Amino acid sequence: MPLYHDDDQAMLADSARQFMAEEGSIKKQLRHWRDRDCKDGFGHALWEQFGEMGFTGILVDEDDGGLGMGHVEAGIVLEEIGRNLTPSPFLTSSVLAATALKHGGDDIKGRYLPGLIEGKSVFSVAIDEGPKHRPETIRTRAEKSGNGFRLTGQKDFVLHGASSDMLVVAARTSGSDDEPEGITLFAVPKDAANMSHDAVRLVDSSMATHTKFDGVELDGDAVIGEVDGGREILNAMLKAGRVGAAAEGVGVAGGAMDMTVDYLKQRKQFGKLIGEFQALQHRAAHLYSEVEIARAVVVKAQQLLDGDSEKADLMSSVAKAKVSQAAGLAVREGVQMHGGIGMTDEYDIGLYMKRDRALSEYLGDAYYHAGRVAELSGY
Amino acid sequence: MPLYHDDDQAMLADSARQFMAEEGSIKKQLRHWRDRDCKDGFGHALWEQFGEMGFTGILVDEDDGGLGMGHVEAGIVLEEIGRNLTPSPFLTSSVLAATALKHGGDDIKGRYLPGLIEGKSVFSVAIDEGPKHRPETIRTRAEKSGNGFRLTGQKDFVLHGASSDMLVVAARTSGSDDEPEGITLFAVPKDAANMSHDAVRLVDSSMATHTKFDGVELDGDAVIGEVDGGREILNAMLKAGRVGAAAEGVGVAGGAMDMTVDYLKQRKQFGKLIGEFQALQHRAAHLYSEVEIARAVVVKAQQLLDGDSEKADLMSSVAKAKVSQAAGLAVREGVQMHGGIGMTDEYDIGLYMKRDRALSEYLGDAYYHAGRVAELSGY
Amino acid sequence: MAEQLESFRKETRDWLEANCPPEMRQPVRDEGDVYWGGRNATFKNDAQKQWFEACRDKGYTVPDWPKEYGGAGLSPAEAKVLRQEMAAINARPPLSSFGIWMLGPALLHFGTEGQKQRFLNEIARGEIRWCQGYSEPGSGSDLVSMQTFGEDKGDHWVVNGQKIWTSYADEADWIFCLVRTDKDDKYKGITFMLFDMASDGVSTKPIKLISGNSPFCETFMDDVKVPKSYGEDVPGYVGEINRGWDVAKYLLGHEREMISATGGGDRATSLGAATSRQGELDPVLRAQMALFDIDALSFTAMSEKFMDELKAGKGHPAQPNMLKYAGTELNKRRNELMMSAGGSTALEWESEETSGGKTARGWLRTKANSIEGGTSEVMLNVIAKRILELPGA
Amino acid sequence: MAEQLESFRKETRDWLEANCPPEMRQPVRDEGDVYWGGRNATFKNDAQKQWFEACRDKGYTVPDWPKEYGGAGLSPAEAKVLRQEMAAINARPPLSSFGIWMLGPALLHFGTEGQKQRFLNEIARGEIRWCQGYSEPGSGSDLVSMQTFGEDKGDHWVVNGQKIWTSYADEADWIFCLVRTDKDDKYKGITFMLFDMASDGVSTKPIKLISGNSPFCETFMDDVKVPKSYGEDVPGYVGEINRGWDVAKYLLGHEREMISATGGGDRATSLGAATSRQGELDPVLRAQMALFDIDALSFTAMSEKFMDELKAGKGHPAQPNMLKYAGTELNKRRNELMMSAGGSTALEWESEETSGGKTARGWLRTKANSIEGGTSEVMLNVIAKRILELPGA
Structure with missing residues (x-):
């Protein structure tokens, strides 16, 4: 494949460029929400517009209601986001969480994807533990509890954590902290009991959380993919x-x-x-x-x-x-x-x-x- | 002490600068010897002139016939050597070997220092083993043999090795390869049996050797300092x-x-x-x-x-x-x-x-x- | 000589012991711990007041200024002893002010006796707080292109224009300010004026920086009347009329020395050692830290060497430019690495854990180091021209 | 279309199988393995001769040139297939020459039919070996300031002057050479002349480089007679008289593309992986290797992207400048790191173990990369002007 955009991609780039320059501009979005000390750090209305533009579902399969496009296309939108410093949950929701959900069953897809595609739902991912990104080590533990799991641990640098409707959490269901295997991904809904967010504003005015799981009880259907198959x-x-x-x-x-x-x-x-x-x-x-x-x-x-x-x-x-x-x-x-x-x-x-x-x-x-x-x- | 040269040092710098620009110039020395494919890579006559100037014994104690000066003074000469790319055994002989001999007994000093001070003797140091400088690891071994030692191993990047009258060799008299202790320094005379040099010209036209010690027999008085006290x-x-x-x-x-x-x-x-x-x-x-x-x-x-x-x-x-x-x-x-x-x-x-x-x-x-x-x- | 110094050291130690309250023997933590003096100054606490007054009375707010101008008349050697003894007990500066750092040196060099008597004493006693009016929106690196104009009205000027980067203009009492008084001569058409910030027509507006709130202001002058004289032998300007650029250049050199003296950050500590305490360093980051530490320790040596040479009268006049260039670039790099070591914690902007984003704000603030007091580009120009004597523009 | 190509691929494979001797299916190890052609050329061995002649007869010394000029008239797609199939069996180029790389493209673009008939055929058949006369001692980056002068004598010029960096001038048969023919117009006063190196008054002197002996020469012209015509429709110059700069610029662009295409060294391999095979890497060196590998792999992507864009007609004319700048700087860095990894062994200049100082000589040779074919500084100027459209000189 040649290393430039084909005609369809060039069209997408044009519309993303125009949309982001108009609707996602620094003045209209970043400064607007920052100067109002917005606790989300981004505008939900813009996120819905992302949905209307079809951006939200770029990486979601067509069978699941998305556009079934690839990372070149997602990157086209992201480059314009970057150029305009547009605050949005696109990267966490439409790229990271969407990639996780691709590996989930129909049930979990049905639960979450429609909201994402409409730009009504915001998703976060909780991976990091500590100030540096070290995904090789996962200490947060999910222990069997009834027919589900009980989640204990802390995640850091959870972008949009307090604004999200669902968090994809990487937790350990077996093995020791540094083991590659034994990881399971969970879709944790925002109203989960015993989950608490310490939200902090970051240097770029985005919001991230230190999120604590203090024995969060999850049903088995919160598992994305297979138990122990999360890595x-x-x-x-x-x-x-x-x-x-x-x-x-x-x-x-x-x-x-x-x-x-x-x-x-x-x-x-x-x-x-x-x-x-x-x-x-x-x-x-x-x-x-x-x-x-x-x-x-x-x-x-x-x-x-x-x-x-x-x-x-x-x-x-x-x-x-x-x-x-x-x-x-x-x-x-x-x-x-x-x-x-x-x-x-x-x-x-x-x-x-x-x-x-x-x-x-x-x-x-x-x-x-x-x-x-x-x-x-x-x- | 202020971080500039005092009057004596400034005078030394003046004379070193003048001497090296005149006698040690690129044309007179580096190109001269290089273009004649000189097997020493430097001129012995110039080295004797170093002796006449007193440079050779800068770091040698006055009691031992030197000038008893310090590294500031040695550095003054070295900077001019560097500026004129003057090929000479100053660094190996008057700095490295002289520092080793400082720790030797009167006997070994008497054997080697007069020749150094006169600019008649050239000394090398044999430390490196392999292409990178890793003095923490010394594999060359000196085993007790009679009332002396028997040296076995190979040293690399021995500057002026084939032109030197004596080599300071770091060898292991006890312990394993990576141990800090157990090192002894030996003054190995050029005519030692079972020592062989593979001399190679380097990119800067200097000569260095891969030097092999294939059971070199040394008397006990070849030890500089104490046995096992060489580190x-x-x-x-x-x-x-x-x-x-x-x-x-x-x-x-x-x-x-x-x-x-x-x-x-x-x-x-x-x-x-x-x-x-x-x-x-x-x-x-x-x-x-x-x-x-x-x-x-x-x-x-x-x-x-x-x-x-x-x-x-x-x-x-x-x-x-x-x-x-x-x-x-x-x-x-x-x-x-x-x-x-x-x-x-x-x-x-x-x-x-x-x-x-x-x-x-x-x-x-x-x-x-x-x-x-x-x-x-x-x- | 050495004996005299030792007896001075003993006296100083005793005096500090008696006069510097324990609360004043702690590092300055924030702006609130700094006493700037001035007409509206208030003390944070009794200890600050007591310490300031003791120093003021002893001449120790400006120890090396002559006694008749409010100083203690200390020799350079004595002043050094005092600094050492104060450092030994972590004593805070009793008074901070642009009067001490900037205007004072200019007046000592260019001022009339009357100006010195009045203004230096006011500064030394912390009575008047000064600010500096140099840069303009259109005149940064090219300072001499400044446009603020003073129309000559006989015994006074009427000044109109705008200054930028006037630190604490909103809290200062008086300003020393570069004003164009001759439009035909770029260099010989500037006057170094002194006037009251309470004058009619002066207004200020704070500047918010990328690092947050700042002491910097914009200062607007709208038909401000500046007298040519404030009384006998007290002109309303420093040096000669239209020759203020000489004063400005003298002060710029002084400022660069000051900034370069603080460049490179805290030199005594290894950055790698400091940051590795936060957790194990990534191996590639560790390598960058080590390469930084090599540069920083080497820079410290150059800094020391220049100070030694300066004291011995061996300094090259362009050395401060080199110190400023290398020191500020190093400080920016240091802060980049600190941010990397701090990871997502260092990104926090308002959290308690980071004392309100101290690392991030500090990092952003260092970006100004290579701009304020002469940009790195101007420093490189000066080195190329004045030291290397390279030709042309 | 795709079917046709596949059948061409099949034919090519068969042809190569039948015609490329096994000895010619090995990478070029040294200069001796390269066949340059020319009047005095000799073959190193029968295999080299056999392979060259087979290609010459098939038009495969210049496969994409038209058949009437000695090529095979392949389409771009077919030429790519041939390259792929030759690469697959490691087939050596049958003929190397500046005629193929430089003069040929200039003649194809600017030459008369007569010139093409004669010179292109000679080049394709390896009969005449060409060298290039561009730079002069006083004219490097500022090439257009060149002084070698051709005095107009009616049907010929008398040329005097000196060229430098003429590769293989001492082995070449003819030279294509920039000569000033009008002193009053810098750009429109240069003629792109062609003449025999055996002409009276031409002499050459090899240039020794810091890396050792080199193909570069100085070429001296002392009253050299250059005819304006070599026969009907075969002028002794390319393009128009006094408009040789157009030809030169065209070729410079071509040369930069060629150099940039080889920039960055062997892109397929990780430098860190390659050098770590020599022994355990120092951790700080490992970090630098990794940072280099990131830059090198990224550069390779840009290089690929530009080639794709070029093919699709989407390329920016200044892109080769960027490739040359970044590629050559990267190659220098790569070689610095290779020297570090090699340690004292890599310093050896004449030892057998290092094949006569191959690493060190290679390292030194890369230093010319950012000079030859336009310095990095010139490349940056071009990017600033042509892409970023920055103002002024």
């Missing part, structure tokens, strides 16, 4: 999530870069447009190259994932790491080249820096994925 | 060697940088001196800062070493690593900014790149020392 689903979720976050990151990088290049063409100092200074030109040109490289590897990883390739795992980590590096460069250069006003809350460039930081950390930072690349490559 | 001496040698190599590296960096800055002021392209291009100006200014930072940390490490500070070990690794990074930048920027002619053998800038590479590797590269910094700092 494979979790891996699928992580691959999808990394590639999705990387696509969003390319949007963040591109948005920050475009703002900055525009600024270089407007701001004058020493009687010249600052974009005339060769030192800044070379830095901008280097940045452009890095962003283009990041953009390319994301498409590559998306296609590998859509093609169910063995290389998708490696390339999902490569993509996540590369985007993190390129977007980090984009926002740092962006803020520096904007000079003093880049430091003010009034200008948007700082918002890109904040989002990049949170997104880079989500599902593993560049250092984590570099280690993964080394391990997967056998060194 | 401490070895550590002292390594600290001195790292700081010395770092000082030489500052000279290499400074020489490459100065050549490059001069070139920026001479070469015209697009109707301008290329030094007028801001992108190159900023890179040159960044490089200058890095070289100054490297220069400062070397003086700091020298003073700590001379003051026998506990911090000297950490800072010797910091200095070696920092210089390696700064000098690497200097030679890479130097070659690139020289453009096509920088790639030709006719111009000297490439010689700086070659020396930097060999010097960076000697006694541990930046990565090795970064790991050491982390360990010594407890992480």
Whole structure:
């Protein structure tokens, strides 16, 4: 498959670009909700519009009422989300949770997918335990209890945790903390007793929770897939999530870069447009190259994932790491080249820096994925 | 002690600078010997001149006929050696071996120091085993044999090995390969039976050997210091060697940088001196800062070493690593900014790149020392 | 000489023991712990008041200023002893002010005797709080292109324009301010004026930063009357009329030294060691930490070396530029790594656990380091021109 | 269509099976394995001769050139099949030449029918070996400032000057050479001339590189007579007189694409995996390897993407500049890391163990990557101007 968008994908990109620029703009969404100290960190009305656009069900099979598209298409939406810093539960609901539900039975799909597709339901995923992403270790335990399970433990960095209708929780049903096997995924409804959220606002104004499961009783039908068979689903979720976050990151990088290049063409100092200074030109040109490289590897990883390739795992980590590096460069250069006003809350460039930081950390930072690349490559 | 040279040191620096520029120049020494395919890789006459200048005995105690100076002074000579790429056995003989001999008895000192001070003897040190510097592991064994020892093993990257009158060899007299203790240092004379050198020319035109000890019989008086007490001496040698190599590296960096800055002021392209291009100006200014930072940390490490500070070990690794990074930048920027002619053998800038590479590797590269910094700092 | 110093050290120790209350022997935790002085100043507690007054009376708010201007007239060696002894007991600065850091040095160098008598004493006694009016929205790196204009009306100017990045303008009593007084000469057309922030026509507006609320303000001047004289030998400007750029340059150099002196963050500690206490470091992050620590420890050595050279009169005038460039870039990198080590906890913006997002806000705040007091790009230009003597524009 | 291709694939496979000797199915190990053709060419062995002649007769030395010029007239799709099938059996290129890579494309685009008939056939049949005369000692990045001058003498020019970086000038039969023919117009005063290296007044001198001996030469022209015509419809220059810069620019773009296509080194393998086979990696070096592998794998994706876009006519004209910039910088970094992994063994310059310092020489050779075919600085200028449309000089 050529590494560019086919005609259908280009059409989707056009409509996503237009929609997000109009409805999902920084002014209309991110600043709006942030300045009102919104406890969700995003707008439910916009989420319903996502549903109307069909975005919510991009990765859901047609048989289940979705569009049955792939990660290239999901990435198209995510890149525009990134470019406009649009706050939404798309990544957690339509990518991560949707990937989990793909592995569930008809019953659980029927329970949750219609709400997702309509943009009425918000889903979260609870994977991390502790401040760094280490999905190899799962300590949260689900013990047999009656004909169901009893969930005990704590999850961190649960994006939209307090706003979600259902949380996909990775818990251990057997084995020791570091064992690959023995993981089961549960769909925990928001009204589950003994589940509590400590919601905190993050640097990018999104909301995340430390979520406690203090003996949460779950029916057997809360299990997604098979008992003890969750690791494979979790891996699928992580691959999808990394590639999705990387696509969003390319949007963040591109948005920050475009703002900055525009600024270089407007701001004058020493009687010249600052974009005339060769030192800044070379830095901008280097940045452009890095962003283009990041953009390319994301498409590559998306296609590998859509093609169910063995290389998708490696390339999902490569993509996540590369985007993190390129977007980090984009926002740092962006803020520096904007000079003093880049430091003010009034200008948007700082918002890109904040989002990049949170997104880079989500599902593993560049250092984590570099280690993964080394391990997967056998060194 | 202030971090600059006092009056005596400044005088020494003046005379070293003048001497090395005149007698140790690239044309007179490095290219001269290289183009004649000299099997020593350096000139013995120059080494005797080092002796006449008093350089050879800088670190040797006055009681033993030396100047009794410190690492700041040795570093002054080394920086000029670096700046002129002067091939000489100064680092191995007057720094590493001299540090070892400091820990020896009067007998061994009497045997070797006069020749060193006169610039008539050349000493090598045999530490590394394998392509990377890993002095924590010593596999070469010295077993009791009669009233002496029998040495078996192989050492690599022995600079000037085939030209040396005596080799300081670190060998294991007890314990297993990775144990800190159980090391003894031996002064092995050049005519020792069953010692063989495989001499190879290195990228910087210096000569190094793979040296084999195939049951070399040594008298007990070949031991430097105490049997099984060599680790401490070895550590002292390594600290001195790292700081010395770092000082030489500052000279290499400074020489490459100065050549490059001069070139920026001479070469015209697009109707301008290329030094007028801001992108190159900023890179040159960044490089200058890095070289100054490297220069400062070397003086700091020298003073700590001379003051026998506990911090000297950490800072010797910091200095070696920092210089390696700064000098690497200097030679890479130097070659690139020289453009096509920088790639030709006719111009000297490439010689700086070659020396930097060999010097960076000697006694541990930046990565090795970064790991050491982390360990010594407890992480 | 050394004996005299030792006896001074003994005296100082005794004096500090007697005068510095225990509450003032703790590191400054937040803005509330800093005493800025000024017309409207209030003390946070009795200890702060007691400590300030003891220092003021002893001349220790500005120990190395001459006694006649409110200082203690200490020699550099004595001032160093005092700093060491204060550091030894963690004594807080009794008074912080841009008057001490910025205007004072300018007046000591350029001021008239009358200005020194009045303004330095006011500063030393914490009576007047000053702010600084340099940058304008259109004039950042290219400061000399500033447009705020003072029309000459004989015995006064009428000033119109806008300044930006005036720290604490909303709390300051007076401002020292660059004003264009000759539109025909870029460099020799600026006057370094002094005026009361309570003057008619002065208004301020705080600037919110990406790191949150900040001391920075925009300051607007709308037909502000600035007298040319505040009395005998007390001109309303520093140096000569139209030669304020000389004063400004002198102060910029001073500011860069100050900023570079704090660059690189807390140099005594290894970043890797500090962050690894939060949990095991990822191996790749550990490698980056080690490479950072090497750079940071090396930078500290250069910083020390320059200070030593400066004291010995061996310093190169462009050295502060290098310190500022390298120090601020390093500090940004340090904070990036701290964020990485902190993971999702470090992302928290308002939580109690993070004291209101301290790590994240600190990280964002460091991004200004390479802009304020001269951008990294300007520093590199200066190094290229002044040290390397590279040609051309 | 697909069926036709499949039948072509089958034929090709059979043809290769029958015509490519086993000795030619091994990777090229050194210069001796390359057949460059030319007047004085000799074959290393029978297999090389047999393989070359089979390809020459089939038009497979230049498979996508038209049959009348010595090619096989393959469509792009067929040429790709041939490349794939040759790669599948590791078949060596039957003929290497700057005529194929550089002059050929220029003649196909700018040449007269007579030039194509003569020169393309000579190239395709390996009869004439060409070299390239572009750079001069004073004209590197600023190529258009070149000074080699051709004085117009009616039916010929008399050329004087010096070229540098003429690869294999000492072994080439003819040269395509940029010569100034009008001193008044920088761009429109250059002619793209063709002449015999055996002409009176041409001399060459090899250039030794930091990596050792090299194919590069200096070429001196001392009153060299270059005819304006070599016969009917065969001008002694390509394109128009004084418009050789158009030809040069076209070829520079072509060269950058070629260099960038090989940039980044062997992309299929992980550097970390390859080097860790030599022994356990230091943890900090391992981290740098992993960060490199991420960049290299990502670059490969971009490279692939651009090729796909190019084929689909979606490419941006400045993309080769980006590929060249990023690819060559990456290749330099790759070789630095390889040297680090190799340790003191990699430093060896002449030892047998290192095949005569292969790692070290290869490392040094990569330093030219970011200079030849346009420096990284020129690439960044082009990206800034042509893609980002930044203003000014």
